[in-house]
Each structure stands twice: as structure tokens, then as C-alpha cells.
Amino acid sequence: MLLNRKQERVRGAAPLQPNPLASTGGEGWGEGASAREPLAIYIHWPFCRSKCPYCDFNSHVREGVDAVRWTRALVADLERQAQLAPDREVSSIFFGGGTPSLMPSHTVAALVARVGALWPVASDLEVTLEANPNSAEAERFAGFAEAGINRLSLGIQALDPEALRFLGRGHDRDEAIAAIRLARATFARYSFDLIYARPGQSVAAWEAELDEALSLAGEHLSLYQLTIEPGTAFDKRAARGEVLAADEETGAALFEATQIRLAAAGLPAYEISNHARPGAECRHNLAYWRYEDYLGIGPGAHGRVTRGGGKIATRQRRAPEAWLAAIEESGTAIDEETPIAPDEAVGEMLMMGLRLIEGVARQRLETLAGRDVEQMFPGVLPRLVDGGFVTLDDDRLAATAAGRQRLNAVLGALLAV
């Protein structure tokens, strides 16, 4: 599969860079989306206990973190960005990172409460926090539940002890299983992540690991294919000739086995790497994939907000200390607020939406582009349909299973038009 890890995991990350040709500015975009349209809020905690060798996220190891300053700054960022998207109803909050389970629970509580003071919230508000098993003390989980977290997403990554060591994880198998059990006992909803396509991993070994995962799972699992990302420790080792991930053919066989196993267990894929019982999907991540509006709070976080009939992209300063200093000095660390040109928005909607089994709503795509889907992709669309890579009907444009396995190539063909 050609997708990279950054595309696979969505944490308030922008699928495309803002259009460098578009003008920048913070005023004059007119009215935002109509009142009470849903809004998702992503909050980034950029600190981890150690850096995993495959990870290219905006995560950093620091000796001490001043919780008071960080709480104040994140709340200030939230208040400032509320001006970008007033009159909405917040549908989800997602604490990602980094390792947000290292946040003090009172920081989480302060942010959840501030969201509730700034916007009306949906009656079924989803509030997710990512956690690592080695920060899974019972008191911390209870504190997060009390702070308003109702969905926990655990970074388990492997149930095989050797694989955990290979991935440089700071927890062992027993801690992983204990954390899953504690999550199940504490939160209304929980999910955990595993990484597959590790070097030397056989389909049979992965199926056995999946079976154990299914015995521990609730209604949602995220299963990511290992890729070597530029700038990571794995990247440096790979450059020296080490084989650190499965080859493409094995990766495809593991992906296929994953789809079959999970569907048979009642957790079919709803996105390339995400599986859930119908109705138990992560609503926050669905907002990204459906190209709905979201605010990105914290260092390096991106946002997409509808203003004046189009969307603007926001991008924050990435380094934690620079972000904190900017917020404390001027109340904002947003470096860019860029209107997204319609063609670029179409590209973003496709890049996100074709990851979903449901695909992209045809009407939304055509409204955004101002023309029919057939006119958007003359020539290439019939070829992709005939080749069995996409389907198009009156309601939706979707990638088939074969198309999702080659999504970068499908997108390349569509977006080259």
C-alpha cells in the first residue's frame, strides 16, 4: 500500500499544504458556516516520555513541563480561535499528541469546561483522549473520566513482546493488557491501535495477534501499516540497509487478512485503517474524513474552518517552546490563515473522503467544485471505474477495496486532471 503513516493517522493534520498562491489575511471573509453547524476541536499535547523510532508526529521529550503555563496557554488558544468559528455546535473534542495521557487531569477538565462555556455542545458530545499504557494508572484514568473524557484511544501498537521492543515502546505486554482492561472498566467507549507489517511478520502470526486483540476489543480498533517516515530513527537505520518493514507484497497480504478477520468479527473497516461496529465509528476523525470544520489547538495543530462560502486553513507554530512564547506574548501562535482555493478544497475533500468506505458525497463535491463529477475528471474517471478502482452513483464517489489499497495512485490520477 502506498499510503504513508501521516496520511493514515489523522490528528488535526492537514492533508495538503495551504495554497501558497492564495492571499493570506484574517479579515473580510464574511459570514461563517450557518448557525449550529457541527465543529470538531482537536487539542495537541506535544510531550512524550520517549520518542518512538517510527514516529514523525510533533512529539518531544522534555524534562519538566510547566502545567500551569500550558493550561493557561491552551485555554487562551481555544478562546482566541473561538472567534474563528462562533455559532457552532461542538460535536467532538479530541486530545491527541504526543501523549495527552501525561496531561494533568485538571488541564483536561479546564479545556473541556471552556469548550462548554464557549459553544453549545451536542447532547452526544464525543470527548476522546489518546493514552499510552505506561501512563495507565487507575487514578489517572478515573481523573480523566471525571474531567469529561468519554472515549479512550490506547496506543498499544503490539501484543507481541518482541514487537513491542522493536517498536521502542515504553510498555510491555502485561501493561498493555492491563491498560485495555482498565479502559474498558472506566470509559463508555474505548479503542486501541496496533501496528502491523513489521519485518518478518507472517500472515498467520498477525492473524493470531488480531484474534487476541479482538478478544480484548470493544467496538473500535485502529490497525496501521508500518511505514518508514523521513527523519525518524527508523529512516536513518533503513538508510544504512536495515529492513524495518514488510515488503509491499506481504503488506498487501496482511492488509487483506486484516479486512477479512475484522469483518468476520463484526468490526468492518469504515476507513482504510479503522474498524468499528456500525455506529461506533470515531466521530471526531469522521469529521476530518468528511471534510467538515475543525479547530486545531496547540503546537503544530492545523484547522479547517468555513468562512465566506469557502474554507480557511490555519496552521500553528510547531515547536512547543516557540508556540508557548507566541501565545504568552500575543495571544496566538497561528502562523497562517489561508483561504483554500476551490480546486484545492476539492483535492482535500477527495484525499480525505476516499479513505472512507462510504466515499465522498457527490452533492457536496459538486457544490464545492461548481460542476458535475464527470466534468471534473474527464477521461480518467471512466478508466478508474472500468478498472475497478472507484465507483460512482447518484449519491457517492467511492474507492473500491482495490482502489483503497492504491489510494495514492488513484488520487494522483484524479488530481492530475
Ligand code: SF4
Ligand atoms: S508515544 Fe506516540 S506520539 Fe509519542 S513518540 Fe511514540 S508514537 Fe510518537
